Amino acid sequence: METKPTEISSSKMFGGYNKRFKHFSTTLGCSMNFHIYFPPSSSPSYKFPVLYWLSGLTCTDENFIAKSGAQRAASAEGVALIAPDTSPRGLNVEGEADSWDFGVGAGFYLNATQEKWKNWRMYDYVVKELPKLLSENFPQLETSRASIFGHSMGGHGALTIYLKNLDKYKSVSAFAPICNPVNCPWGQKAFTNYLGSNKADWEEYDATSLVSKNKNVSATILIDQGQDDKFLPDQLFPNKFEEACRSANVALLLRFQPGYDHSYFFIATFIDDHIHHHAQALRL
Amino acid sequence: METKPTEISSSKMFGGYNKRFKHFSTTLGCSMNFHIYFPPSSSPSYKFPVLYWLSGLTCTDENFIAKSGAQRAASAEGVALIAPDTSPRGLNVEGEADSWDFGVGAGFYLNATQEKWKNWRMYDYVVKELPKLLSENFPQLETSRASIFGHSMGGHGALTIYLKNLDKYKSVSAFAPICNPVNCPWGQKAFTNYLGSNKADWEEYDATSLVSKNKNVSATILIDQGQDDKFLPDQLFPNKFEEACRSANVALLLRFQPGYDHSYFFIATFIDDHIHHHAQALRL
Numbered sequence: 189m190e191t192k193p194t195e196i197s198s199s200k201m202f203g204g205y206n207k208r209f210k211h212f213s214t215t216l217g218c219s220m221n222f223h224i225y226f227p228p229s230s231s232p233s234y235k236f237p238v239l240y241w242l243s244g245l246t247c248t249d250e251n252f253i254a255k256s257g258a259q260r261a262a263s264a265e266g267v268a269l270i271a272p273d274t275s276p277r278g279l280n281v282e283g284e285a286d287s288w289d290f291g292v293g294a295g296f297y298l299n300a301t302q303e304k305w306k307n308w309r310m311y312d313y314v315v316k317e318l319p320k321l322l323s324e325n326f327p328q329l330e331t332s333r334a335s336i337f338g339h340s341m342g343g344h345g346a347l348t349i350y351l352k353n354l355d356k357y358k359s360v361s362a363f364a365p366i367c368n369p370v371n372c373p374w375g376q377k378a379f380t381n382y383l384g385s386n387k388a389d390w391e392e393y394d395a396t397s398l399v400s401k402n403k404n405v406s407a408t409i410l411i412d413q414g415q416d417d418k419f420l421p422d423q424l425f426p427n428k429f430e431e432a433c434r435s436a437n438v439a440l441l442l443r444f445q446p447g448y449d450h451s452y453f454f455i456a457t458f459i460d461d462h463i464h465h466h467a468q469a470l471r472l
Numbered sequence: 473m474e475t476k477p478t479e480i481s482s483s484k485m486f487g488g489y490n491k492r493f494k495h496f497s498t499t500l501g502c503s504m505n506f507h508i509y510f511p512p513s514s515s516p517s518y519k520f521p522v523l524y525w526l527s528g529l530t531c532t533d534e535n536f537i538a539k540s541g542a543q544r545a546a547s548a549e550g551v552a553l554i555a556p557d558t559s560p561r562g563l564n565v566e567g568e569a570d571s572w573d574f575g576v577g578a579g580f581y582l583n584a585t586q587e588k589w590k591n592w593r594m595y596d597y598v599v600k601e602l603p604k605l606l607s608e609n610f611p612q613l614e615t616s617r618a619s620i621f622g623h624s625m626g627g628h629g630a631l632t633i634y635l636k637n638l639d640k641y642k643s644v645s646a647f648a649p650i651c652n653p654v655n656c657p658w659g660q661k662a663f664t665n666y667l668g669s670n671k672a673d674w675e676e677y678d679a680t681s682l683v684s685k686n687k688n689v690s691a692t693i694l695i696d697q698g699q700d701d702k703f704l705p706d707q708l709f710p711n712k713f714e715e716a717c718r719s720a721n722v723a724l725l726l727r728f729q730p731g732y733d734h735s736y737f738f739i740a741t742f743i744d745d746h747i748h749h750h751a752q753a754l755r756l
């Protein structure tokens with residue numbers, strides 16, 4: 189079984205390189221692409237800390253690399269960016285591409301328990317397979333120094349993965365994350381299909397539920413949320429997460445940004461702050 | 473005949489706004505989209521100078537806005553960005569979409585003289601109709617203070633339009649421009665079809681020919697060229713332009729950037745330098 193990644197493209201940017209790789213994922217049972225941004229290196233023996241970016245609904249591994257402008261600060265801070273895809277692809281599961289908010293492009297960073305969606309194991313892919321693959325194939329990455337961030341569905345992924353793996357990630361941040369998926373339409377649709385109807389199982393993938401149970405978060409969580417984001421009222425619920433953080437004595441910096449929407453234009457505007465947030469934690 | 477632009481989208485970025493507009497172009501005889509990035513304004517009566525971006529082959533008005541990251545420096549410098557489309561669209565001229573380097577998405581910023589392509593008048597659209605439209609509809613823009621830049625085919629457009637209209641633009645710059653189209657396959661294909669077989673007519677749209685004839689260029693021309701650009705050997709010919717500038721005593725800053733390709737990753741890396749270049753000229 190082929191697991192070694194093959195480089196399929198490379199473009200220099202801000203002195204470093206955006207490189208796209210393809211590999212066969214044993215976790216997901218299909219071929220997957222991911223991007224790495226390698227900052228410029230002054231020494232071949234230097235190892236970069238890694239910062240995982242989890243994208244939102246409908247995205248691939250390309251959107252963040254093409255649109256966020258994150259490479260500028262990542263180059264300056266010496267942090268490698270890792271951008272995986274958002275779901276398995278090419279498995280031809282019936283109905284996998286029928287809607288933009290479920291199935292292909294909508295893995296929700298969980299391990300599905302329902303037989304039909306058994307390949308949808310983006311949680312294990314991001315938390316286990318990908319770090320191991322990076323560690324084994326890229327000596328210039330120091331995968332033990334890792335942080336994680338994301339957008340929308342990927343913000344949900346970053347927050348939940350961080351809260352379940354405080355030993356693996358130094359810091360977390362998110363743009364417009366789905367903070368309380370058990371209570372929003374996107375989350376309820378995805379969780380019902382991937383996890384079944386037992387709502388107790390859903391809470392394992394709900395940032396607001398998880399933070400209430402976890403008293404050991406030490407790093408400040410950074411969240412930016414556009415105030416003109418059309419998904420804010422019905423899907424995102426940052427205030428629920430804020431309440432839960434307050435109850436659990438978890439430090440949260442939640443910034444509402446007036447006039448900003450849900451797009452990469454919003455992300456690009458504040459990406460430097462997020463890179464700096466993680467670079468500080470990764471240097472500690 | 474409808475010429476007033478209609479706003480079709482708006483997204484906040486770096487304190488300002490990316491806005492997309494649609495209008496009917498009387499020059500081109502079809503509906504056209506363009507983008508404006510308005511920097512943040514501290515006073516409603518302040519007027520921003522304008523910087524036109526001309527895109528390359530296959531692009532629309534969207535690529536630059538989504539991928540260049542130019543809004544960051546444009547916001548800081550207080551310069552409005554104007555990004556038009558690259559050709560007429562929707563006219564259903566036979567063969568207009570048969571190749572990626574000719575017809576739709578490939579207007580070459582000229583006025584076609586051949587009957588079949590009579591709507592391909594991107595030169596007049598960019599130099600005359602669009603500035604007039606902006607001046608009449610956007611009081612926050614000071615269209616008499618204008619500069620121009622572009623990429624590849626759009627770099628060709630920026631250089632030729634500047635050299636033919638030194639009274640209209642304060643400065644020019646380009647990324648990987650087609651510097652001598654009369655001598656490269658892209659240019660020869662386009663000019664033969666749009667302008668006919670008389671090569672004397674082609675020189676009116678060739679930066680290398682134009683700079684030789686024009687002794688009145690005062691501002692330094694800035695060009696960045698990736699050394700790993702796959703189009704460099706056969707299509708771009710920056711050295712021909714450099715020779716012509718030297719002969720004509722025109723100041724050119726031609727920077728070869730090692731390792732960079734023809735993509736927006738290259739553009740994003742050096743876009744700040746170009747914005748600063750123009751902002752300085754626009755402030756004089």
